[in-house]
Amino acid sequence: RMNRRVRDSAFGSLLRQEVGYFDQHSVGNITTKLQDDTTMIQSFSGQPIRVFTMTLASVLLGLVISFVFMWPFALLTLAILPFMGFGAVMEMQMYLGEDEGDSADKSCSGGILIETLLNIRTVASLTIEHIKSDEYANALQAEHSGSLKTHVYKGTASGFGQLSQMWGMGLMFWWGGWLLVNQPGKFSFVDYNISMMSLLYALSGLGMAAQGTVDKDKANAAAERIFALIDRESAIDSLSNEGKQSF
Numbered sequence: 001r002m003n004r005r006v007r008d009s010a011f012g013s014l015l016r017q018e019v020g021y022f023d024q025h026s027v028g029n030i031t032t033k034l035q036d037d038t039t040m041i042q043s044f045s046g047q048p049i050r051v052f053t054m055t056l057a058s059v060l061l062g063l064v065i066s067f068v069f070m071w072p073f074a075l076l077t078l079a080i081l082p083f084m085g086f087g088a089v090m091e092m093q094m095y096l097g098e099d100e101g102d103s104a105d106k107s108c109s110g111g112i113l114i115e116t117l118l119n120i121r122t123v124a125s126l127t128i129e130h131i132k133s134d135e136y137a138n139a140l141q142a143e144h145s146g147s148l149k150t151h152v153y154k155g156t157a158s159g160f161g162q163l164s165q166m167w168g169m170g171l172m173f174w175w176g177g178w179l180l181v182n183q184p185g186k187f188s189f190v191d192y193n194i195s196m197m198s199l200l201y202a203l204s205g206l207g208m209a210a211q212g213t214v215d216k217d218k219a220n221a222a223a224e225r226i227f228a229l230i231d232r233e234s235a236i237d238s239l240s241n242e243g244k245q246s247f
Contacts, residue, residue, distance in 0.1 A: 062202025
C-alpha cells in the first residue's frame with residue numbers, strides 16, 4: 001500500500017510538471033525513477049523484517065540442534081560463528097553477483113551511450129556529436145578512477161571470506177575428530193555429523209538472508225530522488241485550481 005501511494009504521488013507530480021521539465025529528463029530516466037526507486041523504497045521497508053526473522057530462525061535452530069547432539073563442538077562453532085558468517089555472506093555475493101548500477105542512469109557511461117544511439121537523428125541534426133563524445137569519455141574516466149580501489153576491496157573481502165570459511169571448517173573437523181577419539185563413549189560419529197550439518201545449514205541460511213538485503217545507501221538515494229520529484233513545484237501547474245477561471 002505504501003508503494004502504491006508513493007507511485008501515485010510521483011506520477012501525479014509528473015503530470016503537474018511543465019513541458020520544459022521533460023526536455024531536461026529523458027523518458028527512460030523518468031520511468032526508471034518511477035518504477036525502480038519506488039520498488040527500492042518498498043523493499044527496504046519490508047525486507048528487514050523478513051531478513052531478521054530468516055536469520056534468527058536459521059542460526060538459533062542450527063545452534064539448538066548442534067548443542068543437543070554434541071555441545072563441545074557447538075561451543076567451538078559458536079566462537080567462530082561471526083567469522084564463518086562473514087565468509088558465507090562474501091561467498092553468496094561472489095556467486096550471485098552484485099548490482100553494479102543501472103544502465104538507464106544518464107550519468108553513467110552506459111546511459112549516455114544508450115541515450116545517444118536511440119536519439120542519433122536528433123544528435124546529428126543538432127551537430128552535438130562532439131559533446132556526447134566528451135560526455136562519454138568523462139563518464140568512462142570517472143568510472144575508471146575508482147575501479148581499481150573497488151576491485152581490490154572486493155577481492156580482499158572475498159578472499160578473506162573464503163579463508164575464514166576454510167579455516168573455520170578445518171577447525172571444526174579437527175575438533176570433532178579429537179572429541180570422537182578422546183571421548184568415544186560419550187559422542188558418536190552420527191552425533192558429530194548431525195551437529196556439524198545443522199550448523200553448516202544455519203550458515204547457509206545466514207548468507208542467503210544477507211544476500212537478499214537492500215543496500216541502505218541505495219534506498220536512501222532512491223527516497224531522496226522520489227521525494228524531490230514529489231516536492232518539486234511546477235512552473236506551470238496544469239492541475240492547480242488557483243488563478244482565474246473562465247466558464
